[in-house]
Amino acid sequence: METVIIQETDPEISDVLYAVLKQEGFRVYALSESGPDVLELIGQAQPHAIMLDYVLSDKDSACLCSEIKQRYPALPVLALSCNSDISEVYRTVGFDGYIAKPFNLDDLFRILRGFIPES
Numbered sequence: 001m002e003t004v005i006i007q008e009t010d011p012e013i014s015d016v017l018y019a020v021l022k023q024e025g026f027r028v029y030a031l032s033e034s035g036p037d038v039l040e041l042i043g044q045a046q047p048h049a050i051m052l053d054y055v056l057s058d059k060d061s062a063c064l065c066s067e068i069k070q071r072y073p074a075l076p077v078l079a080l081s082c083n084s085d086i087s088e089v090y091r092t093v094g095f096d097g098y099i100a101k102p103f104n105l106d107d108l109f110r111i112l113r114g115f116i117p118e119s
Contacts, residue, residue, distance in 0.1 A: 001027045002026050003026065004021055004029070004051065004112070005030075005038065005051070006028065006031070006051045007032075007038055007053055007064075009032055011032065013080075017051070029041055047075070049078060049116050050076070051078045051112075052065060052079060052080065053081070055081070076116070078095060078112070079095040079099070080101060081100060082102070097111055
């Protein structure tokens, strides 16, 4: 079973992502905060991908992405963002891809499956 960690500060978005990914057959861990808990959970859960809430005015997710990439360079880290220019900046911060909010479920699964092929 493929495992995904979601770090999303909006509880409604987190709940939707959790529910639809579980329904799609993923093992899902959802956190509302960034920081050491995410890094600890990565070591325990050994996920196939990470989805981080990205706010351009806040450097936390960029720093966390960098830290994840230093420890787990092959682990895909995707930005979740409603920022209009996320398609232009996600790579400069170190993310492998992005999911624009609000998201279409077909797009969400297509993007995620681009990093985690079905087994």
